[in-house]
Amino acid sequence: MTTLEDIVNPGILSLTPYEPGKPIEELAREQGFPPDQICKLASNENPLGPSPKALRAIQEALPHIHLYPDGAGRLLRDAIARHHGLSAENIVLGNGSNEIIELLFHVFVLPRTHEALCSRHAFAVYRLMAQLFDAPCRETPDPGFCHDLTAMRKAIGPNTRLIFLTSPNNPTGTRIPNPELEEFVRAAPAHAIVALDEAYIDFLDDPPPSVTWVRDGKNVVLLRTFSKMYGLAGLRIGYAIAPVPIASLLQRARQPFNTNSLAQAAAVAALEDQEHCENTRRIVREGRIRLEESFARLGLRFVSSAANFVMVQVGDGEALFHSLLRHGWIVRPLRSYGLTEWVRISIGTPEQTTRFLEVFPATLRETDPARGSAAR
Ligand SMILES: Cc1ncc(COP(=O)(O)O)c(C=O)c1O
Structure with a gap:
């Protein structure tokens, strides 16, 4: 009997679909958080919103x-x-x-x-x-x-x-x-x-x-x-x-x-609206410096970034991703890139960066006590 597998294009059958950043609404449903208490730093969007x-x-x-x-x-x-x-x-x-x-x-x-x-x-x-x-x-x-x-x-x-x-x-x-x-x-x-x-x-x-x-x-x-x-x-x-x-x-x-x-x-x-772009560029530059300096203080390896996100080595990227979710933060684990020890964090607003840097070290300690020890 002919099955779907016989007629499907071979590329489709073996394809692992693109894994997008987790949507805010999905986390709200899963954890029962109000959507406005969730912060998504997972898809490199503009932290200031649209013009x-x-x-x-x-x-x-x-x-x-x-x-x-x-x-x-x-x-x-x-x-x-x-x-x-x-x-x-x-x-x-x-x-x-x-x-x-x-x-x-x-x-x-x-x-x-x-x-x-x-x-x-x-x-x-x-x-x-x-x-x-x-x-x-x-x-x-x-x-x-x-x-x-x-x-x-x-x-x-x-x-x-x-x-x-x-x-x-x-x-x-x-x-x-x-x-x-x-x-x-x-x-x-x-x-x-x-x-x-x-x-x-x-x-x-x-x-x-x-x-x-x-x-x-x-x-x-x-x-x-x-x-x-x-x-x-x-x-x-x-x-x-x-x-x-x-x-x-x-x-x-x-x-x-x-x-x-x-x-x-x-x-x-x-x-x-190039003024909006200029403001975004400044916010991103400042946020990126703050994230990178914090990672350096925590003794974490990170890749110096030219964009509006930073990739950092945290031990078990998937575990850290899930721990941060429980606090209402969505970052991007990089398992699909074969980078299981890393996560990618988009630059948010200055307030989001401040709050993230309060939550991040403790969450890191939860998931990887050795790596998080410098965070005390
Ligand atoms: C390097 C790169 N190229 C292309 C895209 C696709 O962007 P869009 O389809 O939203 O224009 C992305 C999105 O994350 C990206 O990171």
Whole structure:
């Protein structure tokens, strides 16, 4: 008898789905806490919330949601293009930048023929998407949790079509130095696209001039998002910046109405509110220093971060995650990355950081008395 297993795509059968940060509502249900007493530091969202200007734009767009959105996303693509000094033809909108990753596979990867390449401990979605497309995703080692671009260059084969570089990387927080990145992009072979994931670029004080590489027509696609700095994670809106020939191919692969009207309106307004971004950048910088200094005082190993989160070695990451849940704190265990001893903590508001640093040492002592001893 034919079963579902006989007809399902092999990549689906063996796929372990992406593990998102635990939602506040789920913990509220499980522990009986009021949702407003729960604090989520698990998905690298903006601690200040969305820009008030984005909220106003959503209010104004609300009465029109019976109409389909502008499928071409013209206003938003124009605004993004102006922001970067490019043309709207360079911009492809996505339902989050995750969708751009999927579009890249649709456009460049044939199942069982081509392969992708990324660094060990790079963002998990590249590997998941490769599996969905029944394509290998090769990984290069990441000494000190940093991309090894020499190893990556050597690992490029004739069937490599997508090379994912993530800077700053999630979950490690490390970045690729600008000169190395530029050298890699400029020397990449013509048969492979460099997909430079810049979800956290807005947190860098000295971002790479990556838009120039697009302007120069390199085989590069920049992945950007409104989910982190711009505080719109719930609306699912991201974009690609690419040379026009590549952008046109990505446009062909997307659904006609892949981004919704509220997201488009909010993103235009969020982009204009650079003051909100500046405040966020300052809060994140200060919060990150406080977390890293506390971890150092506790004698914990952590990875110095260039983004709005810090990865810290706590012994049993899963146990600490569960202990913190009982106090109403959601952080991110990293078992799915093979980093069982680590957790990733997003930077919250100054008040949240103060409260977290009161709870964290005692919770660490509960789960790992040896490691938590410096916390007395
Ligand atoms: C490195 C990286 N890329 C892409 C994404 C996807 O972001 P979104 O789909 O919300 O734009 C994330 C989200 O966590 C990320 O960390």
